[in-house]
Amino acid sequence: xxxxxxxxxxxxxxxxxxxxxxxxxxxxxxxxxxxxxxxxxxxxxxxxxxxxxxxxxxxxxxxxxxxxxxxxxxxxxxxxxxxxxxxxxxxxxxxxxxxxxxxxxxxxxxxxxxxxxxxxxxxxxxxxxxxxxxxxxxxxxxxxxxxxx
Amino acid sequence: xxxxxxxxxxxxxxxxxxxxxxxxxxxxxxxxxxxxxxxxxxxxxxxxxxxxxxxxxxxxxxxxxxxxxxxxxxxxxxxxxxxxxxxxxxxxxxxxxxxxxxxxxxxxxxxxxxxxxxxxxxxxxxxxxxxxxxxxxxxxxxxxxxxxxxxxxxxxxxxxxxxxxxxxxxxxxxxxxxxxxxxxxxxxxxxxxxxxxxxxxxxxxxxxxxxxxxxxxxxxxxxxxxxxxxxxxxxxxxxxxxxxxxxxxxxxxxxxxxxxxxxxxxxxxxxxxxxxxxxxxxxxxxxxxxxxxxxxxxxxxxxxxxxxxxxxxxxxxxxxxxxxxxxxxxxxx
Numbered sequence: 001x002x003x004x005x006x007x008x009x010x011x012x013x014x015x016x017x018x019x020x021x022x023x024x025x026x027x028x029x030x031x032x033x034x035x036x037x038x039x040x041x042x043x044x045x046x047x048x049x050x051x052x053x054x055x056x057x058x059x060x061x062x063x064x065x066x067x068x069x070x071x072x073x074x075x076x077x078x079x080x081x082x083x084x085x086x087x088x089x090x091x092x093x094x095x096x097x098x099x100x101x102x103x104x105x106x107x108x109x110x111x112x113x114x115x116x117x118x119x120x121x122x123x124x125x126x127x128x129x130x131x132x133x134x135x136x137x138x139x140x141x142x143x144x145x146x147x148x149x
Numbered sequence: 150x151x152x153x154x155x156x157x158x159x160x161x162x163x164x165x166x167x168x169x170x171x172x173x174x175x176x177x178x179x180x181x182x183x184x185x186x187x188x189x190x191x192x193x194x195x196x197x198x199x200x201x202x203x204x205x206x207x208x209x210x211x212x213x214x215x216x217x218x219x220x221x222x223x224x225x226x227x228x229x230x231x232x233x234x235x236x237x238x239x240x241x242x243x244x245x246x247x248x249x250x251x252x253x254x255x256x257x258x259x260x261x262x263x264x265x266x267x268x269x270x271x272x273x274x275x276x277x278x279x280x281x282x283x284x285x286x287x288x289x290x291x292x293x294x295x296x297x298x299x300x301x302x303x304x305x306x307x308x309x310x311x312x313x314x315x316x317x318x319x320x321x322x323x324x325x326x327x328x329x330x331x332x333x334x335x336x337x338x339x340x341x342x343x344x345x346x347x348x349x350x351x352x353x354x355x356x357x358x359x360x361x362x363x364x365x366x367x368x369x370x371x372x373x374x375x376x377x378x379x380x381x382x383x384x385x386x387x388x389x390x391x392x393x394x395x396x397x398x399x400x401x402x403x404x405x406x407x408x409x410x411x412x413x414x415x416x417x418x419x420x421x422x423x424x425x426x427x428x429x430x431x432x433x434x435x436x437x438x439x440x441x442x443x444x445x446x447x448x449x450x451x452x453x454x455x456x457x458x459x460x461x462x463x464x465x466x467x468x469x470x471x472x473x474x475x476x477x478x479x480x481x482x
Binding site for chain 1: 371372373374375376377378379382384385386389391392393419423426427429430431432433435437453458
């Protein structure tokens with residue numbers, strides 16, 4: 001599944017992707033290709049990527065190859081998905097403590113599609129943070145550790 | 150003219166005296182009223198021979214209007230849990246008061262003589278009815294007993310099968326062999342599914358909700374790849390420079406190249422499309438080729454905030470000012 005989606009393997013490539021994706025939501029999946037939850041997420045991403053091609057571009061990033069980004073986004077659990085629009089990082093309130101990224105996999109393809117649509121519409125209206133349309137029951141739970149708190 | 154009299158059958162007042170009764174209209178009304186009453190009486194007469202006993206139902210409280218006596222009569226006779234169908238009506242029809250009232254009714258309204266017999270029930274008939282009633286009561290009781298015994302047998306059976314299953318599961322568990330242990334859950338599942346299908350629903354309903362929760366709770370726990378905190382370098386939460394904003398040496402050399410004109414043409418086409426997009430969307434005026442200093446920070450971190458964006462920006466500016474001051478001091482000293 002991960003071979004169907006384009007991959008970015010260095011910081012420069014990620015920079016390039018962020019700066020050059022125009023007028024579409026940029027989805028960066030940070031994780032490892034072999035991890036089971038990442039595989040689930042990649043499956044959903046690849047199946048929806050063609051339907052969402054006009055609204056979003058999806059890339060996979062390996063956390064081991066881009067330590068700068070792993071550190072910047074404070075990625076402690078994989079997979080984590082980060083959203084951008086026109087070079088601007090989009091925050092989403094999922095009901096979880098961290099609004100900067102989506103941790104874990106989506107339960108259904110429709111959840112992901114709804115989320116992308118909400119982000120796209122919010123970005124078109126000039127909003128930097130949007131409310132997630134996904135049912136809080138379907139958001140994976142995890143413990144957020146920030147500097148050993 | 151005769152004094153005004155009210156005819157209860159026609160439900161009207163007449164001034165004809167005794168003549169009214171012989172009129173066509175009156176006879177017609179009388180016939181209709183008797184036709185209304187007749188089916189009830191016929192049903193009761195049928196029940197004479199074979200009395201039916203049934204379990205009490207609120208429907209058995211219904212009453213029937215006896216035209217001759219001019220009163221409401223309970224149709225079915227009920228006592229406690231049981232009802233005898235048409236018992237009440239039969240009792241009334243057999244009573245001497247009803248006979249008297251029927252006779253008077255016929256004399257006053259000049260009904261047909263043959264019809265009168267149909268609305269009466271002789272005492273002998275009533276006695277017969279009583280006998281059959283007793284018999285049917287007994288048989289009903291027997292039936293009830295049978296049903297209760299059947300239910301008891303069923304319950305005993307189910308209980309027995311449950312005991313068996315519990316016993317069969319306990320026995321393999323006494324052998325502390327790991328292989329046996331793995332096969333026991335398998336047999337448990339097999340017997341469990343059997344019992345679940347035959348016995349009650351509650352135990353079966355518990356199974357589907359549990360797997361649902363599993364998916365979200367742990368199912369497959371997320372891989373933890375370590376705390377990403379090195380104290381010196383900031384991250385998104387602390388509002389550090391995003392890595393794609395950091396100017397690298399490689400980027401600047403790339404900008405100096407002159408791109409091919411075909412690509413520029415394509416870009417112009419894209420820009421035409423852009424004009425259709427809403428002008429106040431995020432990053433509409435983002436110059437993709439611009440070089441930015443570290444001072445431009447689109448996001449001010451602050452995940453844990455619940456105020457407005459300008460508040461976090463304001464906070465960040467004050468902190469940045471304080472930081473700059475500190476740096477200046479350090480440089481001086």
